Amino acid sequence: MDTHTRSTDESPGQQERRGRGQDDPQHVPPSSGPIARTVAASVTVGLVAAVVLVGVVFPGAGEATITGSLLVAFGLGWAVMGWASTRFAPRPLRWTRVPAAAMTATGTALVVLSPQDAAMRTLGWMWPAPTAALAAYVWVHARRSVPWRGRWMLTPISAVLALAAVGATYENIAVVRDQHAYAAPGSTHDVDGHELYLDCRGHGGPTVVLFNGMGEVSTNWARIVDRADTHTRVCSYDRAGQGWSGDVDRPQDGIVAAHDLHALLQQAGEHGPYVLAGHSIGGTYALTYAAQYSDEVAGMVLLDSSSPYQFTALPAFRGQYAMMRRGLAVMPTLARLGVGRLLNGVQPSHLPERAADVAGSLVGTARGARNGRDEVSMLPALFAQAQALTTLHDRPLVVLTASETREGTAGWTGAQARLAALSTDAVQQVVDSTHAGMLEDEGPAGVSASAIGDVVNAVRTGSAVNAVNAVNAVNAVNAR
Numbered sequence: 001m002d003t004h005t006r007s008t009d010e011s012p013g014q015q016e017r018r019g020r021g022q023d024d025p026q027h028v029p030p031s032s033g034p035i036a037r038t039v040a041a042s043v044t045v046g047l048v049a050a051v052v053l054v055g056v057v058f059p060g061a062g063e064a065t066i067t068g069s070l071l072v073a074f075g076l077g078w079a080v081m082g083w084a085s086t087r088f089a090p091r092p093l094r095w096t097r098v099p100a101a102a103m104t105a106t107g108t109a110l111v112v113l114s115p116q117d118a119a120m121r122t123l124g125w126m127w128p129a130p131t132a133a134l135a136a137y138v139w140v141h142a143r144r145s146v147p148w149r150g151r152w153m154l155t156p157i158s159a160v161l162a163l164a165a166v167g168a169t170y171e172n173i174a175v176v177r178d179q180h181a182y183a184a185p186g187s188t189h190d191v192d193g194h195e196l197y198l199d200c201r202g203h204g205g206p207t208v209v210l211f212n213g214m215g216e217v218s219t220n221w222a223r224i225v226d227r228a229d230t231h232t233r234v235c236s237y238d239r240a241g242q243g244w245s246g247d248v249d250r251p252q253d254g255i256v257a258a259h260d261l262h263a264l265l266q267q268a269g270e271h272g273p274y275v276l277a278g279h280s281i282g283g284t285y286a287l288t289y290a291a292q293y294s295d296e297v298a299g300m301v302l303l304d305s306s307s308p309y310q311f312t313a314l315p316a317f318r319g320q321y322a323m324m325r326r327g328l329a330v331m332p333t334l335a336r337l338g339v340g341r342l343l344n345g346v347q348p349s350h351l352p353e354r355a356a357d358v359a360g361s362l363v364g365t366a367r368g369a370r371n372g373r374d375e376v377s378m379l380p381a382l383f384a385q386a387q388a389l390t391t392l393h394d395r396p397l398v399v400l401t402a403s404e405t406r407e408g409t410a411g412w413t414g415a416q417a418r419l420a421a422l423s424t425d426a427v428q429q430v431v432d433s434t435h436a437g438m439l440e441d442e443g444p445a446g447v448s449a450s451a452i453g454d455v456v457n458a459v460r461t462g463s464a465v466n467a468v469n470a471v472n473a474v475n476a477v478n479a480r
Contacts, residue, residue: 034089036149038081043153046077060325060377063120063332063370064110070333071107075100095141099134117247117367124172124336124366128165135161167338171365174341178361184244186218186236189267195246196264197238202229206275206298206459208452209265210236211289213280213439215372217243217362220439222355224277227449232456235270237261239285241371243362251374254288254382262293273298275455277448279439281306281375283419284386291389299396299455299465300423303438303448304405304431307415308386310379314411321379328376331369340364350440389422396458396465397423398451402433402444425464427454 050073058065078100085093106127115123139158142151186199199218200207208228210221218236228234238245239257252260265272273296278286283305290297310317334340344364349356362368375382399420406412420428429451433444458465 035085035091035093035147036153038084038089038093039146039150039153042077042081042084043157044077045080046074049073049076054330055326058329059322060329060373062114062329062373063117063336063366064114066329067120067333067336068107068110068112071103071110073107075102075104075107078103091145093141093145095137095145099138102130102134116249117370120336120366121172121175124168128168128172131161131168132165135159135165164337168336171336171338171341174338174361175365182358182361186244187268188244188246189264191260191263191267194240194248196240196260197244198235198264198268199237200233200235200268200270201225202231202233204232205271206273206456207233207235207270208275208277208456209261209286210234211276211278211282211286212236212239212242213278213282214375215363215368216279216282216439217359217368219243219355219359219362220279220351222351223442223445224439224449224452227446228452228456231453233270235265235268237264241367241374247367251378253378254285254385255292257285258289258292261289262296272296273459275299275301275452275459277301277303277452278305279303279448280435281379281382284308284382287386287389288382290392291386294389297392297395298459300392300398301448301451301455302397302399302419303451304400304402304433304435305416305419306383307419308383308389309415309418310383313415313418314409316410321376325373325376328369328373332366332373335364335366335369340366340369350437350442392423394424396455397426398455398465399426399428400438400448400451401428401430402435402438403430404434404437406430425458427451427465 050070053069053073054061054066058069061069078096082093082096082100085091085096135158138154138161142154142158146154184197184199186197188195188197197218210218210224212218212220218238221236225234225236240246240248240252240260265274272293275298276286276290277300278284280303283302284307286300286302286305287308290300307313311321331340341360341364344360349359351359363372397420399416401412401416406416416428420426429447431438431444431447433441433447437444438448439445454466
C-alpha cells in the first residue's frame with residue numbers, strides 16, 4: 001500500500017495519532033505547523049488589541065467600555081484565526097466565526113450603549129450561561145479540527161471562558177447573600193436625589209467626622225470608632241458610590257463631595273464645628289471641606305494623608321498615577337468575575353473579623369472597584385481643590401505619618417511637613433506602621449485614636465494640642 005492510499009484509508013483518529021508522533025515519533029504532518037502558527041498569531045493579535053484598547057484608546061474608562069473593549073479585542077483574535085486559516089493553513093477553521101461574532105457584537109454594544117452599574121448587574125445574571133455554552137463549543141471544535149500543537153493554546157481559552165461563567169455566577173450569588181447578611185447599622189439620608197450613609201455614635205463635643213481613603217468604606221474605621229466614641233461623638237460616612245451610600249451619575253470632585261457632606265450633616269441634625277479626621281486621600285477630602293466650610297472646622301487629624309501637591313511633591317507619582325488609572329479601570333470587570341473576593345482572601349484585612357467581612361463585601365465587588373476607579377479619575381481635581389486651604393490658623397492639627405510610606409516614597413516626608421505647616425498649633429509624628437495599618441492594625445489604630453482624642457481635648461479646653469498621648473502611643477508601638 002503506498003503512502004497516498006494509507007493516508008486516505010486511515011481514520012481521523014489514526015491520522016491524529018500519527019500527527020502526534022505515535023506512529024512515527026520523528027514525523028509531524030505538514031498541516032499541524034501552519035495551523036499552530038495561525039492559532040498562536042491570532043491569540044497574540046487578540047491580546048495585543050486588548051492592551052491597546054484598554055491602555056491606550058480607552059485609558060481609565062468605565063466598566064462597560066473596558067469590558068466591551070476586551071470582548072472586541074478577543075473577537076478580533078477569533079476573526080483573524082478564521083481568516084488566516086483559510087489563507088495559510090490547509091484546514092480552514094470556519095467554526096471560529098461563532099466566537100468572533102458573539103464577542104465582537106456584544107463588545108460593540110457595551111461600548112456604544114455604555115450601561116451603568118444597575119444594568120451591568122442585570123446582565124451579570126444573563127451572560128454566564130451562554131458563555132459556558134461558548135466554552136464548550138470552542139473545546140469541542142478545537143478537538144475536532146485543530147492538531148495538538150495548536151490545541152494546547154485553545155484549551156486554556158476554553159477553560160477561562162468556563163471559569164468566567166462559574167466565577168460570575170458565584171459573585172452574583174455572593175452579592176445577594178452579603179446584602180442580607182450585612183445590614184447597614186447607621187442611616188441613609190436623601191441628598192440632592194441620592195442616598196448618603198451616615199453612622200454617628202457616642203456623645204459629647206466636638207463631633208468628629210471621619211473621611212475614608214480610596215478603597216475604604218465607613219467600616220474601615222471600626223478600631224478608631226470603638227476607641228473614640230467613648231469620649232465624644234464620632235460620625236463615619238460613605239461618599240456617593242461608596243459602601244452603603246447610593247450611586248451618582250458621574251464621579252464627584254472634592255467640592256461636590258464637601259457639599260454632599262455638609263447637607264448630610266445638616267439633615268442628620270449634627271452640629272459643628274467639627275474635628276475632621278482623614279486617612280490617605282480622605283485627608284485631601286477633609287482639606288477641601290475645610291476650605292469650603294472653614295467656620296465648621298474646629299481641628300483636624302491627618303492619618304498618612306495624601307498631599308494636595310502630590311503630583312509635584314512626589315517625583316514618581318505622575319507615572320504611578322498613570323499606571324494606577326489604567327489598572328483600576330480593569331478591576332470592575334475582573335470583580336464581576338469574583339476576582340475581588342479572591343484578592344481579599346489573598347490580602348486579608350487586619351480589622352476585627354466582623355468589620356473585615358463587611359468591608360470586604362462592600363469593596364470587593366464590581367461596584368466597589370468602580371468607586372475606586374472613579375475616585376482615581378478625580379484625583380487631579382481633588383488635589384487642586386484641596387490646595388485652596390492655605391491655613392488652619394491656630395486650630396489644633398495632628399499629622400501622623402506611617403513609617404512604611406515615609407521610607408518607601410520619595411518626597412513623602414516633605415509633603416507631610418507641609419501639611420503640618422497649615423496650623424500654628426500642630427504636632428507631627430511618625431508611626432511604626434503600614435499605610436493601611438493606621439486604621440487596621442491594633443497598635444497604630446490606637447495611636448490614630450489617641451491623636452483624635454488629643455485634638456478633641458484641645459478644642460474642648462481651648463488650649464494647645466497636647467502631644468503627650470500621641471508621643472507615648474508612638475513610643476509604645478515603636479518599642480514592640
